Amino acid sequence: MTDPKPMVTELDPVIHAQARLRVVSALSVLREDDRITFPQLQESLRMTAGNLSVHLRKLEDAQYVEVTKTHHGRTPATLVRLTRRGRLAFDEYTAALRALLNPQEEP
Amino acid sequence: MTPIDDDAPPLDPAESLALIERERAQVGRDLSPDPRLMYWPWGIAWLVTFTLFFLRYGPDGRVFVDLPGWLPLVALAVCMIAAGIVTGVAGSRVSRRVMGPSNRQGAMYGISWSVAFTAFSVLFSQISDVLPEDKAGLLWAGGMVAVTGALHMAGAAIWNDRDMFILGSWTSLINIVGILAGPGWHSLIVAVAGGGGMMAAGLIGWLRQR
Numbered sequence: 168m169t170d171p172k173p174m175v176t177e178l179d180p181v182i183h184a185q186a187r188l189r190v191v192s193a194l195s196v197l198r199e200d201d202r203i204t205f206p207q208l209q210e211s212l213r214m215t216a217g218n219l220s221v222h223l224r225k226l227e228d229a230q231y232v233e234v235t236k237t238h239h240g241r242t243p244a245t246l247v248r249l250t251r252r253g254r255l256a257f258d259e260y261t262a263a264l265r266a267l268l269n270p271q272e273e274p
Numbered sequence: 275m276t277p278i279d280d281d282a283p284p285l286d287p288a289e290s291l292a293l294i295e296r297e298r299a300q301v302g303r304d305l306s307p308d309p310r311l312m313y314w315p316w317g318i319a320w321l322v323t324f325t326l327f328f329l330r331y332g333p334d335g336r337v338f339v340d341l342p343g344w345l346p347l348v349a350l351a352v353c354m355i356a357a358g359i360v361t362g363v364a365g366s367r368v369s370r371r372v373m374g375p376s377n378r379q380g381a382m383y384g385i386s387w388s389v390a391f392t393a394f395s396v397l398f399s400q401i402s403d404v405l406p407e408d409k410a411g412l413l414w415a416g417g418m419v420a421v422t423g424a425l426h427m428a429g430a431a432i433w434n435d436r437d438m439f440i441l442g443s444w445t446s447l448i449n450i451v452g453i454l455a456g457p458g459w460h461s462l463i464v465a466v467a468g469g470g471g472m473m474a475a476g477l478i479g480w481l482r483q484r
Contacts (some may be wrong), residue, residue, distance in 0.1 A: 201374035
């Protein structure tokens with residue numbers, strides 16, 4: 168782990184935005200190398216397709232998620248997965264939140 | 275549909291953690307089939323058909339209800355096929371939402387069930403002719419319930435699912451007790467404790483998901 172007592176300002180700005188934190192949280196449920204379909208992610212997050220696309224692009228730019236386009240038979244499908252880097256960032260973010268909540272419990 | 279604004283103010287840490295847990299729970303629910311659809315059809319199938327077996331082929335050759343001899347077996351076949359369709363559809367609808375190693379795991383697990391049941395069916399059909407009717411029935415029922423219990427335990431190992439392991443262990447245990455108690459009693463025990471176990475598993479899984 169990094170700094171045992173991170174300050175609010177040190178929280179990862181990429182996933183500090185509420186919407187992107189929701190996206191990354193949702194993707195963190197997937198097992199490594201599993202990809203979720205875009206429509207399902209949209210439905211689970213209750214976001215519009217446009218809104219979700221915007222946030223995914225920002226997460227892609229940070230290399231936190233990987234978006235791939237493929238085909239299910241003839242229908243095109245867009246699949247999303249959390250990268251190793253994204254998972255690490257998410258784990259660090261949640262650890263930082265816990266540390267902020269219980270600073271005295273930190274070793 | 276709560277529109278989430280990009281510029282929504284950051285939450286405080288407790289709210290953020292709650293948000294994370296909410297989203298994770300939501301996606302977890304969306305990506306796993308409804309436990310009621312996965313267990314209840316089998317629970318009902320076992321309850322109904324093994325009760326029919328008990329009533330028609332009771333302990334020591336007793337006939338509690340004079341049903342046609344073919345009825346329990348036909349009911350078993352129909353209920354198993356119906357349960358297989360319900361769980362198959364419910365499972366595949368969910369598995370289509372994700373692509374990756376999980377799909378392969380699920381497919382391999384599903385194939386294991388088919389292979390195990392096929393192998394035992396072939397074996398038992400070779401042997402059951404030489405057994406008295408009640409022992410042959412016990413061989414079929416005891417063997418199939420044993421496979422079910424063991425595969426639930428193996429599935430629990432794949433998905434690290436403690437409840438599923440308990441169900442598999444319970445099914446295996448009551449099966450052994452039933453086999454030792456003998457033909458007739460085995461049917462009653464599997465109907466009540468086995469079918470009941472599946473019903474309970476569906477209910478507990480559903481309550482945990484909510």
